[in-house]
Amino acid sequence: MPKRQNILLITADQWRGDCLSAVGHPVVRTPNVDALAAEGVLFRNHFAGAAPCSPARATLYTGLYQMNHRVCRNGSPLDRRFDNLALAARRARYDPTLFGYTDTAPDPRALEAGDPHLTSYEGLLPGFTARQLLPEHEKQWLSWLRSRGHADAVSRDIHIPVGAGAGDISAAGTSYSKDETQTAFLAGEFIRWLGEQDNPWFAHVSFLRPHPPFSVPEPYGAMYKPGDGPVFSRGPSAQDEMQAHPYLEYAMPRASKGSFISGAEGAVNDWGAQDFDAIRAIYYGMISEVDAQLGRIFQSLKDAGTWENTVIVFTSDHAEMMGDHWTLGKGGFFDGSYHIPLVIRDPRAAAKDVSVDHFTSAADIFPTLCETLGASAKNGLDGRSLRRFLEEKPVSDWRDAAFWEFDFREIASGDAQAHFGLAPNRCNLAVIRDDHFKYVHFAALPPLLFDLKADPMELRNLAGDPAYAQVQLAYAERLLSLRASHLDQTLAYTELTEKGPVSYRP
Numbered sequence: 001m002p003k004r005q006n007i008l009l010i011t012a013d014q015w016r017g018d019c020l021s022a023v024g025h026p027v028v029r030t031p032n033v034d035a036l037a038a039e040g041v042l043f044r045n046h047f048a049g050a051a052p053c054s055p056a057r058a059t060l061y062t063g064l065y066q067m068n069h070r071v072c073r074n075g076s077p078l079d080r081r082f083d084n085l086a087l088a089a090r091r092a093r094y095d096p097t098l099f100g101y102t103d104t105a106p107d108p109r110a111l112e113a114g115d116p117h118l119t120s121y122e123g124l125l126p127g128f129t130a131r132q133l134l135p136e137h138e139k140q141w142l143s144w145l146r147s148r149g150h151a152d153a154v155s156r157d158i159h160i161p162v163g164a165g166a167g168d169i170s171a172a173g174t175s176y177s178k179d180e181t182q183t184a185f186l187a188g189e190f191i192r193w194l195g196e197q198d199n200p201w202f203a204h205v206s207f208l209r210p211h212p213p214f215s216v217p218e219p220y221g222a223m224y225k226p227g228d229g230p231v232f233s234r235g236p237s238a239q240d241e242m243q244a245h246p247y248l249e250y251a252m253p254r255a256s257k258g259s260f261i262s263g264a265e266g267a268v269n270d271w272g273a274q275d276f277d278a279i280r281a282i283y284y285g286m287i288s289e290v291d292a293q294l295g296r297i298f299q300s301l302k303d304a305g306t307w308e309n310t311v312i313v314f315t316s317d318h319a320e321m322m323g324d325h326w327t328l329g330k331g332g333f334f335d336g337s338y339h340i341p342l343v344i345r346d347p348r349a350a351a352k353d354v355s356v357d358h359f360t361s362a363a364d365i366f367p368t369l370c371e372t373l374g375a376s377a378k379n380g381l382d383g384r385s386l387r388r389f390l391e392e393k394p395v396s397d398w399r400d401a402a403f404w405e406f407d408f409r410e411i412a413s414g415d416a417q418a419h420f421g422l423a424p425n426r427c428n429l430a431v432i433r434d435d436h437f438k439y440v441h442f443a444a445l446p447p448l449l450f451d452l453k454a455d456p457m458e459l460r461n462l463a464g465d466p467a468y469a470q471v472q473l474a475y476a477e478r479l480l481s482l483r484a485s486h487l488d489q490t491l492a493y494t495e496l497t498e499k500g501p502v503s504y505r506p
Helices: 031-038 053-062 085-091 139-147 182-194 238-242 246-254 273-303 362-373 415-420 466-485
Strands: 006-012 041-047 097-100 129-133 202-207 310-315 342-345 354-361 402-407 428-433 437-442 448-451 494-497 500-503
Touching: 006 273, 006 362, 031 273, 031 310, 031 342, 041 402, 053 085, 053 362, 085 362, 097 182, 129 182, 139 182, 182 202, 182 273, 202 273, 238 246, 246 415, 273 310, 310 362, 354 362, 354 402, 428 466, 437 466, 448 466
Parallel strands: 006 202, 006 310, 041 354, 097 129, 097 202
Antiparallel strands: 041 342, 310 342, 402 428, 428 437, 437 448, 494 500
16 A cells, blocks of 8 residues: 655745746746646646735635635634634644644634634634634744844834835835745754654645735846836736725725835825835845745655655645735735645656646635545535546536635624625626636626636627627526525435435545
8 A cells, every 4th residue: 555645735825827938938936836837737727716916825725716615805704613624634634734824713712701712714624723823913923033032023113124115116126135034934844843744744835925015036026127028918007006996995995005015105096007016026036036946845745755755736725916016015996816826746647747727716726636646525525626637537527617706794893894885795797708708797786797818908898789798698607506506505415315314425
């Protein structure tokens, strides 16, 4: 019987799917992800299931679409009844170990009213053992920096580049070095833990970068120049973009500069073209910094003699607009927020240096790991195992479109509901997108339809155009059918008969 494999799931927060040299990005260089893809499978059309972090990770960890896991926003609790990849790994005799964070708000029904876990959405996904937590406040990393002589590492202001003022967009290096980043810190903790392992293991390394604030140590800040890269997908101005749809008119002015550049004030859409050029160059450098630390992890596996017995999954939770449509961050409906990287390398699988163009979803990660581990999920799943691509088996019944959801309710503040005059359950959208058209359905706002072949930048809304009425109807029907077929099937696949329960196995 072959030895059980090690499993390494790596996520990099807010990494765009087009920002890999392996997929032909004209500027960004990611040699270590490229090398991983050369030994495995690169999925070119991989999409997050939702945004922002908590909803996106809920889909990744549970294999469920947002319509079923119901993590609507950061802070929405994950229902404790759902299975997840850590619990499945534990059933398969692993001790799944976390380095970083999972952004899982716990089910409050399982906790007492005063439990401090109820004050943050940055909880731990059930099933994981936390070896090294690193939530967004980064206190563990800051403490580590102070132990290395950085007495000023007392807050996240440490990210402000040397010589720059609060709010400045600067490619200057930070006071911490390339060997002292949050990424390097977590990579080092994983490598130290790796040296302790005597049995097959399951680890999840969850990197914060290239999530903002946008700054990076030398040499990465100067690695790319403002203006480098492809043409931005955007209209003539932020004002033009806001006028394109009521949701954009609401959301764009509310994106704060301070969420992206330490100490900045005002709205993101007040920045001009040169500002976005400069920020994008820094973002590219942050991607290269993470890629370098991935190379360090991969080399540690080789040095430990475990490379040929380790399955590696590299992906992101969601993507980053990075100046497209004059905005930053994630959310809404544009591809820039949802197209993410995915590379899977299984040394025992047949596929090597294979590129897949089929549409795949973050919901596919859990079922893929279940099949790899020989485990079964405890409830119905929306995703499907990607093992057929790893084994280069014929694919004839795969999905023909990407699907994702975004919920813009604001339970605590009520801002969105007040602005639109809507109940929370009507503040949402769903997207179905194939190679030709993209249809965006809002529960209570006007729909959108884009011809991606004629309009790849998603600038001309065809919804309501009589010439495209039949196309709009066809995609609305496809979306309705998709949602209907993904209603929770956990018990619907079972029927009690005179001879006992009969179950259908999809």
